[in-house]
Amino acid sequence: MMIKKSLHCPACGSxxxxxxxxxxxxxxxxxxxxxxxxxxxxxxTCATDFDKPEERILAEEGTNN
Structure with missing residues (x-):
């Protein structure tokens, strides 16, 4: 099972x-x-430099999430 995630700027969320x-x-x-x-x-978006993007879980493959 694969968990899909998105990555975002920790300062502004973009x-x-x-x-x-x-x-x-x-x-x-x-x-x-x-x-x-x-x-x-x-x-x-905000020109911030960072070394670790914020991870957000989107859905698990094979589910209706």
Whole structure:
């Protein structure tokens, strides 16, 4: 069973933020693949920098929540 969650800025609650990551180009998939997270996020709504987004549980897969 998989629990779905959303991530939010701890200062304003927005889900609109960027995470600083390292990525490499995957030739087979023709897309960037994230290989590391540098633990810094920036909120696009309030411009706060933070290292841990707030998690909110949305629903458990297979339930009607």
């Amino acid at each position: 889900a609109d933020f960027l995470a600083d990551v390292g990525a490499t180009w995957d030739v087979e998939r023709q897309e960037f693949v994230v290989v590391t997270n540098f633990d810094i996020c920036t909120c696009n």
